[in-house]
């Protein structure tokens with residue numbers, strides 16, 4: 001087990017030696033044969049590459065198109081997948097104090113398996129983490145339970161935040177109790193304190209991933225998706241998360257500083273957007289007029305930049321301003337996020353950082369504050 005071997009999962013704000021992404025291609029999730037999504041992913045990759053070296057994993061048949069669309073310095077490697085969510089299908093990297101990295105390879109079942117998973121089969125997605133670990137040349141722990149990277153946030157100092165809606169969902173690990181899941185999280189990620197927020201973002205098709213609801217910006221500092229509109233179904237979800245975080249203490253005994261991040265919109269799928277998505281025999285519902293699970297908290301913290309989704313001109317500036325205050329040492333870069341949102345996630349969901357292994361002190365580009 002990683003913790004017994006001296007490994008822990010670092011905070012995303014700790015230094016990285018790279019970032020992995022996957023190339024979108026699924027026509028039943030990405031409209032117009034994924035062309036607009038590919039342009040959006042290429043823009044995210046370029047924005048991150050100015051901060052962290054990016055590797056794009058692509059299906060062999062997509063190599064040429066990806067190479068053409070991606071900025072020259074971005075490494076392109078051939079790895080098969082079922083969809084393009086590297087946060088969830090990639091490994092979670094853990095580090096020790098002697099300069100070693102290893103990969104945790106969670107079981108993946110398309111966010112709910114045969115009960116409420118989004119597609120079948122998902123075997124190529126389940127194999128992505130092992131392939132990434134092989135390319136990175138790190139040893140790998142194959143975890144015996146279902147989890148996605150978007151289901152957890154950590155502060156690197158012993159605290160993990162997740163949602164009950166997701167990790168206790170019937171589609172993931174129906175045979176595991178909350179207590180057993182906590183034991184496994186401690187053993188695989190080197191955490192000691194687990195904060196369970198009840199629910200994630202309204203209509204999030206992952207069953208409430210925490211990475212769409214909030215972001216751990218630094219030890220003790222959390223950005224939380226928020227609306228003041230009590231009529232909005234998100235209000236109750238965000239309010240209960242706020243109450244839960246306010247009552248919690250982290251692994252070092254600190255109260256959380258909570259920064260309310262406005263929700264964009266609400267945003268809805270247009271008829272044009274829905275028309276461009278191929279109907280499929282899968283759990284993904286894509287209907288004109290449906291509410292999108294949009295969140296500015298779904299950003300990526302790179303070494304020198306924070307890359308966040310531009311989603312709504314009425315709120316993009318406020319989100320940028322809050323991120324500027326949260327990350328004074330980093331450039332705040334907005335990239336159009338609507339195409340990624342149409343696929344069910346955003347920038348955090350499509351990226352996976354590779355931490356620098358070491359003593360975890362944060363280095364030159366360490367903690368946000």
Ligand code: KQY
Pocket residue numbers: 029085087088118149150151205206209211212284343344345346348349350
């Ligand atoms: O939230 C994430 N980490 C992934 C979103 C997956 C959406 C699948 N259509």
